[in-house]
Amino acid sequence: MIEIKAVSKKYDGTNALALEEMSLNLNSGDFIFLVGPSGAGKSTLIRLMFREQLPTKGNIYFDKKDIASYSQRELLEHRRKIGMVFQDYKLLKQKTVFENVAFALEVLGRPPKEINKKVNDALEKVGLSHKADKFPRELSGGQQQRVGIARAIVKDPVLILADEPTGNLDRDNALQLMQLFEKINEEGTTVVIATHAWDLVDKMQKRVVALSSGKLTRDKQGGYSHE
Ligand code: ADP
Ligand code: ADP
Numbered sequence: 001m002i003e004i005k006a007v008s009k010k011y012d013g014t015n016a017l018a019l020e021e022m023s024l025n026l027n028s029g030d031f032i033f034l035v036g037p038s039g040a041g042k043s044t045l046i047r048l049m050f051r052e053q054l055p056t057k058g059n060i061y062f063d064k065k066d067i068a069s070y071s072q073r074e075l076l077e078h079r080r081k082i083g084m085v086f087q088d089y090k091l092l093k094q095k096t097v098f099e100n101v102a103f104a105l106e107v108l109g110r111p112p113k114e115i116n117k118k119v120n121d122a123l124e125k126v127g128l129s130h131k132a133d134k135f136p137r138e139l140s141g142g143q144q145q146r147v148g149i150a151r152a153i154v155k156d157p158v159l160i161l162a163d164e165p166t167g168n169l170d171r172d173n174a175l176q177l178m179q180l181f182e183k184i185n186e187e188g189t190t191v192v193i194a195t196h197a198w199d200l201v202d203k204m205q206k207r208v209v210a211l212s213s214g215k216l217t218r219d220k221q222g223g224y225s226h227e
Contacts, residue, residue, distance in 0.1 A: 001159065001190060002026040002049060007058035009044050009214075018044040020214040021058070026192065028158070031185045033201045034194040035224060036211035042194035045211070046161045049192075050082055051075060080108060083152025083189075085162035089144045091136040091151075097123065098132040101150045108155070122150040126180060142173030146180065153184060160184065162193045166200070178204055198224055 002025070009019040019041045026032065034042045047053045048060060051067050060067050062078060070078060091100050101122055105115045123129045126146040136144050145165060152160055162181070166174035178193075178200050185191045195201060201208060202223035210218035 001028045003061040005059045007055045010056045017214050022216055028190055030190050031206040032192045033206055033208045040211040041214040043163055046163050080155055081158045083157035083160045085148050085152050085165045087164035087167040089148045093136055096133050096135055097147050100147055101154050104151045104154050118154050122154040126150045141169050145177055159190045166197050
């Protein structure tokens with residue numbers, strides 16, 4: 001699905017490379033944990049895959065097409081196919097849960113009837129149908145992140161990119177969230193999660209891609225601690 005080929009990234013005004021000659025293939029249906037210390041390049045890799053930024057060197061192919069060569073239309077379509085989940089949820093405070101999830105489809109210009117059905121389906125999938133009319137501040141952190149996931153899946157993405165999605169949650173909520181990602185993955189969506197939650201990475205037994213100083217240091221199925 002995504003082929004990352006010898007990608008390097010240098011941010012303006014810095015000397016070090018955030019990513020260095022990174023190569024990686026993501027296959028459709030994969031569930032991948034991206035691990036590594038702070039500053040290793042995990043967020044950079046996610047931003048490059050979403051095409052929020054372009055590589056300094058190297059290429060990223062999505063379904064065989066170089067994403068740097070997209071037209072404006074192709075770029076919008078690319079982003080429609082990818083659901084993003086953030087550590088700080090990024091919910092709109094003045095909108096209800098329903099409206100937050102609906103907004104992801106409104107910006108795509110979908111008809112109200114379709115929006116209504118898809119939002120209800122997405123909220124049901126994350127177990128929050130009963131909170132549809134609440135505001136984010138009325139929800140716990142774990143619930144807010146489930147809204148974040150509903151907003152990501154409502155677009156029927158082929159890929160979900162999550163950057164530290166459990167960073168603000170306690171262990172029980174974090175585990176529940178990981179299990180929700182697992183369920184979404186089992187239904188066919190490819191999932192990539194950058195995380196520091198080592199114990200959960202070990203528990204989930206998925207493909208683990210480790211970065212250190214912008215380089216890939218490990219790519220293995222299973223937990224992290226079992227070599
Ligand atoms: P991680 O997500 O693994 O913590 P990042 O991708 O955020 O790693 O960072 C990789 C490196 O790139 C770090 O040295 C970081 O300071 C640098 N970096 C990240 N974002 C920027 C930016 N917007 N401008 C300059 N340097 C950045
Ligand atoms: P993370 O580790 O989750 O990437 P950070 O706290 O490193 O989060 O980065 C938060 C924000 O600061 C990001 O938008 C990133 O691009 C930016 N950033 C990180 N490092 C630098 C840097 N050295 N110079 C400028 N911006 C940076």
